[in-house]
Amino acid sequence: MTWEKANIIIDGQKMEVPAPDIISASRSTDIPAFYADWFFHRLETGYSVWNNPFNGKKSYISYRNTRFIVFWSKNPKPLLPYLPILKERGIGCYIQFTLNDYEEDGLETGVPPLTERIETFRTLSDILGKEAVIWRFDPLILTDNISVDTLIEKIERVGTEIHNCTEKLVFSFADIGSYKKVKANMTDSGIPYHEWNKEKMEELAGKLTVLNRNRGWNLELATCGENLDLGKYRISRNRCIDGDLIARLAWKDKELMSALGVIIQEMP
Structure with a gap:
């Protein structure tokens, strides 16, 4: 264009x-x-x-x-x-x-407390409408202390607070090895990270779909910048400008x- x-x-x-x-x-x-x-x-x-x-x-x-x-x-x-x-x-x-939940893991600095960010999310939804506030849990990071199940728990914890304030959840899988600066920062900080593989990605996708259905959220689920097709889990590919x-x-x-x-x- x-x-x-x-x-x-x-x-x-x-x-x-x-x-x-x-x-x-x-x-x-x-x-x-x-x-x-x-x-x-x-x-x-x-x-x-x-x-x-x-x-x-x-x-x-x-x-x-x-x-x-x-x-x-x-x-x-x-x-x-x-x-x-x-x-x-x-x-x-x-x-x-x-809106991630890495507060206790020390993976995000320089952001307000999670409770304050959740309140901001709600306020924006009230003002603009829930369709105008997209929830991104981005990126999903695996470490010695953060497993697929841990990530699902984190998503559930935040989603419980804001699922009525949005219509869509977008996520991506951290590809740390492809970013030298990020990799160096993780290594220097002593954070034992793990890279995602297809099996782990599909495990998370399946559990996220079940969570979304069982909790009655019915959010549209989408990935950002991922080549893996997760359509069988009813997860689409997000458009940056929709x-x-x-x-x-x-x-x-x-x-x-x-x-x-x-x-x-x-x-x-």
Whole structure:
């Protein structure tokens, strides 16, 4: 898909830059947790600029046509005071909320206590609707102390608190060996991790499906970035930017639906 272009003025010079209708903010950096103030300032200004880490060149994006934002975060609480601004500007959103339970394992630092994150999840669901808050348990990590059964217990513990606040659970299996920095951090921290194999993945998938059914959650289950087909467990592959979900959410707002209608139809 080719986005329209928009003209912006920087240092007295006119530049033509991409002006997408849908923004992903952002998988590489937790913008809601750490840069919410900056993001909404840039939204008001009308454009953002950043240095490309691969070639060092500046990249620009215009928000002139923005009608929908997909937020990714482990702590989207700082977004709460800004949600009315999105509504005022006629911009829809949904949130991919990574809500793990590794508090006692020391695997996630720099995030609020689990109870606070659960409360944030509920609040966002109340404000945006449960279909607009996606629960991600990501990634699933195996160690000497965390087995498949332990992970199912963790998912059940969190799901018991939030299953009525969402419609979807997305998960992935940690591929630690493929990421040198992550592997080094785990080794330096003395965490005896284990890699996933097909047998373990299918074991977890089967137990998760049973949990979802027996607890009456009836959540849509999906994997993220996994090649293994788990369709026999009624687990699909997630779409990072879900055109069908955007259409559902936009349908509530006739102006938003009108603005995004053609764009959604063109999405893969």
